[in-house]
Amino acid sequence: MRLTSRSGKHGGSLELNMTPMIDCVFLLLIFFMTTASFVETERELNPAIKVQRASARAVGDFQPAVIDVVRGSGGRFVYRVGGREIQTQQELTQVLRQFDNKIQGAFVRVSDDAIFDLPAAAIQAAKDAGFPFVSYVPLDEK
Amino acid sequence: MKLSKKTNRGGNLQLNMTPMIDCVFLLLIFFMSCTQVSVINKSPLDPPEQKGTEDQSEATITINVDKDGDILITQGVYTLPEAAVLVKETIDEKQGNVELVNVVLRVDRQAKSGVVNDLIKALERLKITNVRFTTREPS
Numbered sequence: 001m002r003l004t005s006r007s008g009k010h011g012g013s014l015e016l017n018m019t020p021m022i023d024c025v026f027l028l029l030i031f032f033m034t035t036a037s038f039v040e041t042e043r044e045l046n047p048a049i050k051v052q053r054a055s056a057r058a059v060g061d062f063q064p065a066v067i068d069v070v071r072g073s074g075g076r077f078v079y080r081v082g083g084r085e086i087q088t089q090q091e092l093t094q095v096l097r098q099f100d101n102k103i104q105g106a107f108v109r110v111s112d113d114a115i116f117d118l119p120a121a122a123i124q125a126a127k128d129a130g131f132p133f134v135s136y137v138p139l140d141e142k
Numbered sequence: 143m144k145l146s147k148k149t150n151r152g153g154n155l156q157l158n159m160t161p162m163i164d165c166v167f168l169l170l171i172f173f174m175s176c177t178q179v180s181v182i183n184k185s186p187l188d189p190p191e192q193k194g195t196e197d198q199s200e201a202t203i204t205i206n207v208d209k210d211g212d213i214l215i216t217q218g219v220y221t222l223p224e225a226a227v228l229v230k231e232t233i234d235e236k237q238g239n240v241e242l243v244n245v246v247l248r249v250d251r252q253a254k255s256g257v258v259n260d261l262i263k264a265l266e267r268l269k270i271t272n273v274r275f276t277t278r279e280p281s
Binding site: 018022025026028029032033036041042043044045046047048049050051069110111112113114115116117118119120121123124127136138139 | 159163166167169170173174176189190191192193194195196197198199207246248249250251252253254255256258259260262263265266270271272273274275276277278279
């Protein structure tokens with residue numbers, strides 16, 4: 001099997017024509033440069049989901065942390081924890097940190113009209129406060 | 143201003159292409175490795191700005207909810223019952239094992255939670271008890 005080129009054997013210098021390769025590489029480069037889209041890194045919040053039922057409303061022996069994302073007395077959406085209205089995520093985190101019984105988890109009950117930024121902040125606040133389990137509960141307003 | 147006088151005096155001009163080809167190849171490899179070929183599951187929307195609890199992991203089904211409350215799955219607009227059927231089909235593909243179905247909800251921060259609540263109720267009816275919400279790291 002002869003692999004060596006004739007030109008090499010006959011004393012002529014072997015020259016590779018690089019032009020087509022460079023053309024292809026430039027084309028590929030331009031293609032990837034123009035089509036590249038740099039996607040922002042995203043993170044995840046992992047709440048369990050629960051649906052409110054009549055039986056679930058009867059609270060047993062334990063009192064888990066319940067955060068309601070509802071319209072407050074002033075008309076704006078607030079976080080309501082045990083009748084107390086909280087305006088900011090930072091304040092909510094501080095309030096939730098004071099709960100002793102974190103193992104029962106926290107429940108974020110969300111009104112239909114609230115923008116999603118608010119329940120996401122409530123879930124984050126509960127996680128930051130040390131609750132291992134956070135449940136998202138659609139608030140039954142009917 | 144004298145430009146390239148020396149080379150024109152009989153000597154043949156030879157450009158050294160090696161460094162340029164090196165750079166071009168490096169750029170090519172960079173762009174090839176950075177390019178996400180398939181972003182079809184992700185609709186352009188603005189998730190809540192929260193640090194989240196974990197890094198993004200692979201999803202079996204990604205449900206997007208834009209700020210108008212439209213449900214988007216793989217770039218198509220779905221109604222709630224249609225989305226539920228799609229999730230049911232995904233569960234059936236996994237032989238009914240809901241533990242193997244990772245549902246990720248990408249919800250625009252300005253979207254009304256009513257759509258999310260309806261989705262959650264539909265998922266709960268399909269025995270899915272764990273969903274993950276997508277967030278965007280604060281800049």
